[in-house]
Amino acid sequence: MSSTLTLNVNGVARTATVSDSGMPLLWVLRDILGLTGTKYGCGIEVCGACTVLVNGKPEKSCEFDVGSAVGKKIVTVEGLADDADGRKAQAAWITNQVPQCGYCQPGMLVATVGAMKAGHHGSEIASELKNICVCGTYQRVSKAVQTL
Amino acid sequence: MTTSVGRRAVIAGGATALLVPVAIGLSKSASLLGGASPTDGASANAAAGPQAAALGAYLKIDTDNNVTILIGPTEMGQGIMTGLAQLVAEELMLTWTQVRAEHSPIVATSPNPYANPLFGAQFTGGSTSMRGWYLPLRKAAAIARDLLLAAAEALTPTGAWTLASGGQVTDGVHSYRFADLVSTAATLTPPTSATLATTRNAIGQRLPRTDIPAKVTGAAVFGIDVQVPGMLYAAVVHCPTLGGTVASMPTSSRGALALVNLGTGVGVVSTDTWSAQRAADSIASSIKWTLPQNTAALDSPSIAAKGLSLVASAIETPRVYEQAGGIDPAAALAGAAAKIDATYQLPYLAHACMEVLNCTAVVTATSAEVWAPTQAQALCIPTVAAITGLPPAAITVHTTFLGGGLGRKFEMDFVTEAVKIAKQVGKPVKLTWSRKQDFQNDKYRPCATIRVQAGVDAGKAMSALLYRNVSPSINIQRNSSPGNNPEDTGAVAGATDLPYAIPSRRIEFVPNPADIPLGYWRSVGESYNTFAVESAIDELALAAGADPLAFRRVHLSGDPRALGVINAVDALSGWSKGPPPSGSARGVAFLKGFGSYIAIVAQVSNSGGKVKVSKMFCAIDCGVAVNPDQIEAQMQGGVVHGLAATLWGQVIFNKGVPSVSNFSNYRMLRLSEMPVVSVSIVPSEAAPGGVGETGVPCVAPAVANAWAKLTGARVRNLPFYPGATMGDG
Numbered sequence A: 001m002s003s004t005l006t007l008n009v010n011g012v013a014r015t016a017t018v019s020d021s022g023m024p025l026l027w028v029l030r031d032i033l034g035l036t037g038t039k040y041g042c043g044i045e046v047c048g049a050c051t052v053l054v055n056g057k058p059e060k061s062c063e064f065d066v067g068s069a070v071g072k073k074i075v076t077v078e079g080l081a082d083d084a085d086g087r088k089a090q091a092a093w094i095t096n097q098v099p100q101c102g103y104c105q106p107g108m109l110v111a112t113v114g115a116m117k118a119g120h121h122g123s124e125i126a127s128e129l130k131n132i133c134v135c136g137t138y139q140r141v142s143k144a145v146q147t148l
Numbered sequence B: 001m002t003t004s005v006g007r008r009a010v011i012a013g014g015a016t017a018l019l020v021p022v023a024i025g026l027s028k029s030a031s032l033l034g035g036a037s038p039t040d041g042a043s044a045n046a047a048a049g050p051q052a053a054a055l056g057a058y059l060k061i062d063t064d065n066n067v068t069i070l071i072g073p074t075e076m077g078q079g080i081m082t083g084l085a086q087l088v089a090e091e092l093m094l095t096w097t098q099v100r101a102e103h104s105p106i107v108a109t110s111p112n113p114y115a116n117p118l119f120g121a122q123f124t125g126g127s128t129s130m131r132g133w134y135l136p137l138r139k140a141a142a143i144a145r146d147l148l149l150a151a152a153e154a155l156t157p158t159g160a161w162t163l164a165s166g167g168q169v170t171d172g173v174h175s176y177r178f179a180d181l182v183s184t185a186a187t188l189t190p191p192t193s194a195t196l197a198t199t200r201n202a203i204g205q206r207l208p209r210t211d212i213p214a215k216v217t218g219a220a221v222f223g224i225d226v227q228v229p230g231m232l233y234a235a236v237v238h239c240p241t242l243g244g245t246v247a248s249m250p251t252s253s254r255g256a257l258a259l260v261n262l263g264t265g266v267g268v269v270s271t272d273t274w275s276a277q278r279a280a281d282s283i284a285s286s287i288k289w290t291l292p293q294n295t296a297a298l299d300s301p302s303i304a305a306k307g308l309s310l311v312a313s314a315i316e317t318p319r320v321y322e323q324a325g326g327i328d329p330a331a332a333l334a335g336a337a338a339k340i341d342a343t344y345q346l347p348y349l350a351h352a353c354m355e356v357l358n359c360t361a362v363v364t365a366t367s368a369e370v371w372a373p374t375q376a377q378a379l380c381i382p383t384v385a386a387i388t389g390l391p392p393a394a395i396t397v398h399t400t401f402l403g404g405g406l407g408r409k410f411e412m413d414f415v416t417e418a419v420k421i422a423k424q425v426g427k428p429v430k431l432t433w434s435r436k437q438d439f440q441n442d443k444y445r446p447c448a449t450i451r452v453q454a455g456v457d458a459g460k461a462m463s464a465l466l467y468r469n470v471s472p473s474i475n476i477q478r479n480s481s482p483g484n485n486p487e488d489t490g491a492v493a494g495a496t497d498l499p500y501a502i503p504s505r506r507i508e509f510v511p512n513p514a515d516i517p518l519g520y521w522r523s524v525g526e527s528y529n530t531f532a533v534e535s536a537i538d539e540l541a542l543a544a545g546a547d548p549l550a551f552r553r554v555h556l557s558g559d560p561r562a563l564g565v566i567n568a569v570d571a572l573s574g575w576s577k578g579p580p581p582s583g584s585a586r587g588v589a590f591l592k593g594f595g596s597y598i599a600i601v602a603q604v605s606n607s608g609g610k611v612k613v614s615k616m617f618c619a620i621d622c623g624v625a626v627n628p629d630q631i632e633a634q635m636q637g638g639v640v641h642g643l644a645a646t647l648w649g650q651v652i653f654n655k656g657v658p659s660v661s662n663f664s665n666y667r668m669l670r671l672s673e674m675p676v677v678s679v680s681i682v683p684s685e686a687a688p689g690g691v692g693e694t695g696v697p698c699v700a701p702a703v704a705n706a707w708a709k710l711t712g713a714r715v716r717n718l719p720f721y722p723g724a725t726m727g728d729g
Helices: A023-033 A076-084 A084-095 A105-117 A122-127 A138-143 B014-019 B024-033 B080-092 B130-156 B180-183 B212-217 B273-286 B299-312 B329-334 B377-388 B414-424 B434-439 B525-543 B550-555 B560-573 B628-647 B698-709
Strands: A003-009 A012-018 A051-054 A057-060 A073-075 B050-057 B059-062 B067-070 B101-105 B162-164 B168-170 B175-177 B231-238 B245-248 B260-262 B265-270 B289-290 B318-322 B337-348 B360-364 B368-372 B395-399 B429-430 B448-456 B462-471 B505-512 B582-595 B596-607 B608-620 B676-681
Touching: A003 A023, A023 B273, A051 A105, A057 A105, A076 A084, A076 A105, A076 B212, A084 A105, A084 A138, A084 B212, A105 A122, A105 A138, A105 B212, A122 A138, A138 B628, B024 B560, B050 B180, B059 B180, B067 B080, B067 B676, B080 B101, B080 B130, B080 B377, B130 B162, B130 B168, B130 B175, B130 B180, B168 B180, B175 B180, B231 B273, B231 B414, B260 B596, B265 B337, B273 B299, B273 B429, B299 B337, B299 B448, B299 B462, B329 B448, B329 B462, B329 B505, B337 B525, B360 B414, B368 B377, B368 B414, B377 B395, B377 B414, B429 B596, B448 B525, B462 B525, B525 B550, B525 B582, B525 B698, B550 B560, B550 B582, B560 B582, B560 B596, B560 B608, B560 B676, B582 B698, B596 B698, B608 B628, B608 B698, B628 B676, B628 B698
Parallel strands: A003 A073, B067 B101, B231 B429, B368 B395, B462 B505, B608 B676
Antiparallel strands: A003 A012, A051 A057, A051 A073, B050 B059, B059 B067, B162 B168, B168 B175, B231 B265, B245 B289, B260 B265, B318 B505, B337 B448, B360 B368, B360 B429, B448 B462, B582 B596, B596 B608
16 A cells, blocks of 8 residues: 655655555665665575664664654664764775675664664674675774774 | 655766766877777766866866776776776876776777777676786876877977876976866877886775775665666566476566566566565466476486586596696506595585676667676677667666676676566666575586596605596586687686696596586686695695695795795795694695685684684785785685685575575675685786685685694585575574
8 A cells, every 4th residue: 555654864854655664664765765875685684785773773674664664763874974973984994995895885884883873892893793795894894893 | 656766866878978078089099098988988876076078988087187097897896996097097197086987888889998908808707807907008098198298298388298196297397287188188199109107106005995985875886776767666587497488477467567578587567676576476476487398407416416427437538628748647646656536526606796686777769778787798788789679879888886796797687687678668677686586596606526636656746637527517508609618618727727746637527517507606617626626635745744735835836926825825824833723723725827826724623513714814926916905805805705605605406496595595604704814915026917716716625624634524525514594603
């Protein structure tokens, strides 16, 4: 059933008309709102490429019903630059030249910022990152989060 | 419902003209600078910026004096945009902050200035981009430099113009920015040759990648991110059995705007990817398939059993790729003081790129425009032309960033499907494969069964090597035309041209044909042959009572670069200084391949009966190290790619149905399992070698050799742990 929802994405109220309120947030962000930074990887909450912050907590958006996101603050990779922790993480990623293909990095960064918002630092963050990176940027991710 | 278009919407075609408004006098400079002018440099990530003028095929200079380099190869994570831009920056004395890089257009005309000079086609694979472009791109940049100097002289004749840093020329008193000169330069006749810079201000420096800022903000546009106004979204259903074709299909489905018969599958079009996928799932059971006749043969255990049979039996006419020495290896083996006879087995593998296959297309009666995450630019326009019937000049194809390529994005299947769907619906369409479709319709790395017989003489010197690879052949399966390597020498890559001193050797290949679709997987033939060769060398060293690293050093002493990486990895790992920490062991492997030399030492321990890889020491000689930081990154990445395959990688086929469907049952390495990778780059002034694939092949044998040293258990069949899932610890 088609419905129109209002979502708070990166601090902006966005209106989305979706075919079903059970549509995963991932596809609303990507295909309806045009925020393609959040990536599809597995669709089953394993790889973490689709990670966004919902009320400050990392969530896999590939199986997160958009209806459940209404009224909550959603932050995607595109919103990290508006956040002090986000900017710090992005700077650490650039300093350590982390990304290769870069496809998993939005999820990796958002998960990192979520860990920072939970008050975690350094290797605590590294131990929480379960995101899959096929290129193998793990060593540089570990190095980058040591500075956070 | 309506589909709103995102704020980073791609304006098909229109933005291009704004980006490159000036194409002055390129007819003169074009041939020497590479032929075509970049009249269409827009990839999907093109953003509005200052106006830029072209100088030949590879350079655009904007009014802010930023220099954009148009890159023929695909950026798929290997850092080639940055590496090639460094070559130009060196010749033009550019400041790194003024350097930009973007994918070149895909040119259908010949000669294509963006074709890799190594083989004359615009392909990205085989770790060939830096090898192919190192001198040609520097020469083109040097010619551009001389044209800019000549332009300054034409505007202000002083006879004293020289290049200055930061994109300027100076006569000691005055200066011009390149931006002031580019329109004049483009009218001048280029010199036929130019002197290359002898400086190393950009080449050899750890310069930051040009693409990383966009990859931390979400702005980088991968194929899957392309957006075109009015675009619809598509999913695809393929036959659950490999090779099945559509016999009948529904004509409509709830939630689908169109169903398209693709022959090998059904395209399902809807308003967004999720709705398309949901509709695809709902019709899947209603599609009737014509199965291939031989589904029983699409069975990996049977293929492996056939391999074991072929590897052991007397075969009158194996394909022999190398026979060296006047002595029959079998006779030499008979007289060996110590010898081994070992058979190694490797499985089919999936590519598992993070970005699933996808492609976006617009097809009208008179034109087609396609955005493809492709490694095979040269195949795209002919593919689109064959489907649409349009002339090549009416077809535009853009290369996007790739969320990993690994060889899978060399194929045209996903491009073909998107173009067919777009042609039928008459609107822009983005096709996105589900992860399951991606895993179950891969072009798999061939399985291989390899027997190695080798011996040493009384002096512990290798006397003979008898090597037989039995595997399905990529090239034979593709029925390559004569002249296009129909024998598939790639099947024994990594076993031929070994720099080891072995007086008698014979390298055989016996095809093990099967209809499971095959493809090029990062490091291709070396991915299995190096495992067999380097495991066997280790087994032979142990049989001879020799230290495995010292044994390699002795047999590589005739090749200074091989010796260089052996000595470097020895120093880096501390191999000769003393034993590793208690409870751990080291194993070594070596490869000459992809124009480079590499040696890797793995340090492993036993964690509850399973191997734990704690450290990987890599020594590489890749000739001139254009960007040491990116070479290190490729070594780290090669270790991860190789390690996941070594420990867990495997696709089993049962009557044509693949065993894997997602990362959940195709185990990948996690951050917590990442060994510490140390890299030593051996200084070299040799021509650049490849680094993208070079790091992969030695991982499996180094780990297996270390594990054998630690436990006495020799792993000859990969993976170490079949059937692993992401839920495993």
